Amino acid sequence: MTPNVERCAAVSTHRLSKTFGAQYALRNVDLEVQAGEFVAIFGPNGAGKTTLIRILSTLTKATSGEVVIEGHPLNKDSGKIRCKIGVIGHQTFLYENLTAEENLKFYARLYRVKKANDRITQLLRDVGLETRRKDQVRTFSRGMQQRLSIARSLLHDPSLLLLDEPYTGLDQHASKMLTSWLTRLRERRQTTLMVTHDLERGVDLADRIAILVRGKVVFNDLRANVDRSAFRQVYYDLVEKHNRQR
Amino acid sequence: MIHSIFTIAAKDFVSELRGKEMVLSMLVFSLMVAVVFNFALPPGSDAIEEAAPGILWMIFIFASVLGMNRTFVYEVDKGCLQGLMLAPVDRVVIYISKLLVNFSFIFLVELMVLPLFSIFFKLDFATGIWPLLFVLFINTLGLAIVGTLFSAISVNTKTREVMLPILQFPVTVPIIMSAVEATSAVLQGQEWSVIWGWSKIGIVFDVVFFVVAFHTFEFVIEE
Numbered sequence: 304m305t306p307n308v309e310r311c312a313a314v315s316t317h318r319l320s321k322t323f324g325a326q327y328a329l330r331n332v333d334l335e336v337q338a339g340e341f342v343a344i345f346g347p348n349g350a351g352k353t354t355l356i357r358i359l360s361t362l363t364k365a366t367s368g369e370v371v372i373e374g375h376p377l378n379k380d381s382g383k384i385r386c387k388i389g390v391i392g393h394q395t396f397l398y399e400n401l402t403a404e405e406n407l408k409f410y411a412r413l414y415r416v417k418k419a420n421d422r423i424t425q426l427l428r429d430v431g432l433e434t435r436r437k438d439q440v441r442t443f444s445r446g447m448q449q450r451l452s453i454a455r456s457l458l459h460d461p462s463l464l465l466l467d468e469p470y471t472g473l474d475q476h477a478s479k480m481l482t483s484w485l486t487r488l489r490e491r492r493q494t495t496l497m498v499t500h501d502l503e504r505g506v507d508l509a510d511r512i513a514i515l516v517r518g519k520v521v522f523n524d525l526r527a528n529v530d531r532s533a534f535r536q537v538y539y540d541l542v543e544k545h546n547r548q549r
Numbered sequence: 550m551i552h553s554i555f556t557i558a559a560k561d562f563v564s565e566l567r568g569k570e571m572v573l574s575m576l577v578f579s580l581m582v583a584v585v586f587n588f589a590l591p592p593g594s595d596a597i598e599e600a601a602p603g604i605l606w607m608i609f610i611f612a613s614v615l616g617m618n619r620t621f622v623y624e625v626d627k628g629c630l631q632g633l634m635l636a637p638v639d640r641v642v643i644y645i646s647k648l649l650v651n652f653s654f655i656f657l658v659e660l661m662v663l664p665l666f667s668i669f670f671k672l673d674f675a676t677g678i679w680p681l682l683f684v685l686f687i688n689t690l691g692l693a694i695v696g697t698l699f700s701a702i703s704v705n706t707k708t709r710e711v712m713l714p715i716l717q718f719p720v721t722v723p724i725i726m727s728a729v730e731a732t733s734a735v736l737q738g739q740e741w742s743v744i745w746g747w748s749k750i751g752i753v754f755d756v757v758f759f760v761v762a763f764h765t766f767e768f769v770i771e772e
Contacts, residue, residue, distance in 0.1 A: 362634055364771070385637040394628025396635075400564040412556040413636040439567075455632075 313338045313463050313494040319368035321354050328354040330518040339492035343505035346515035347542050352498035356467040360390045389461035393471045395452040399441035403451050414459035426454040446477025466497035516545040553638040557646035571619045575612040575658045582608045587669045597670050602732035613655045614714045617696035620647050621704035640767040652693040677735040680744050687751040688728035695720050698762040701769050727751040
């Protein structure tokens with residue numbers, strides 16, 4: 304990572320909160336993701352991980368607090384922010400009646416990607432789906448759909464990638480491919496924020512690790528300061544401790 | 550904005566051409582109802598001329614609900630609505646493109662049903678075809694404007710198949726009134742001023758509800 308890159312926060316949240324009725328999904332979350340950093344956020348079900356991703360991706364409005372992405376306040380510049388982010392979620396956002404190529408062309412037009420055909424060809428080659436470009440997505444396995452989803456999310460060359468449980472529903476082979484893809488993105492210094500249950504994969508990929516429990520960030524440290532073998536126990540202890548504080 | 554509207558609409562047209570879920574279900578339903586009424590009111594009976602506009606619009610309204618129920622179901626079931634919402638386009642672009650698609654498919658089905666209805670009930674639509682097309686256009690647009698907005702609301706409810714007609718029918722009473730009376734005037738060969746008089750209700754409805762939908766769609770779709 305270059306020093307220049309290190310100084311710039313790609314994502315910054317300050318006292319970010321989200322409530323659904325009387326229930327807090329997020330509570331005063333302060334988080335910074337530096338440009339080029341891969342951040343993994345872990346947490347049990349209901350911790351607020353998906354809510355955090357939805358807010359950062361402009362799909363849900365925060366109840367209070369501030370979010371700044373690449374220098375743009377989220378509440379004012381959501382349009383600009385959407386141009387800069389790519390999202391991979393539980394669902395693929397792909398149309399099953401359309402072919403792989405048509406899906407990517409559709410999103411390329413919405414994002415006004417220049418030289419879209421070249422970009423689509425390159426991405427389909429990268430995710431190993433070039434030979435299936437004319438096939439409808441309904442004929443794809445879950446793993447292939449997720450690979451196409453990765454291509455879709457990278458189509459407009461986003462500076463920030465948000466991943467919401469990207470391993471959901473993938474078999475071992477597809478998971479391995481996704482991991483190798485994420486590793487390549489990390490090596491390219493693609494700024495990435497991933498929320499996942501998968502401790503081992505998350506720890507291996509991340510530059511920084513955070514744990515979210517009941518809407519609060521209870522742990523946030525560089526991966527270099529974390530002992531991989533002891534992390535699972537640290538995670539369980541923190542989750543148990545903060546769940547007890549009901 | 551125009552570019553994005555046509556991009557989304559073109560995607561929906563291609564998708565529908567392959568799936569044929571919307572047009573086929575609307576067409577089959579319309580034909581079935583027309584056949585049932587053909588048995589109930591034999592051709593040549595006195596009641597037909599009076600009942601025909603009502604039957605015709607009943608078919609179109611129920612068929613349109615059947616079709617518009619699919620508008621956002623496909624997007625939500627596959628998570629694609631989030632994909633659209635993540636794109637750097639205004640939310641209202643999604644509404645207008647869906648409105649365009651809904652209107653086109655409903656109008657297409659109406660154009661297919663009209664000649665068959667004419668044959669079943671031995672009615673002459675040819676004489677007043679242009680005023681009739683005008684009446685169809687204005688009132689179908691009204692149905693699509695309201696239906697597209699309400700289908701975005703109903704798609705996130707548990708009883709979405711039932712919710713759309715429950716929301717839509719009370720609101721579209723002015724459209725039903727305008728459509729039936731104007732169609733009746735066309736079939737009876739009345740003057741244009743009579744048809745125009747009823748159609749004005751439809752036009753005002755279209756304008757008012759388009760403005761309402763334009764300003765509320767973002768809130769409807771976001772949470």
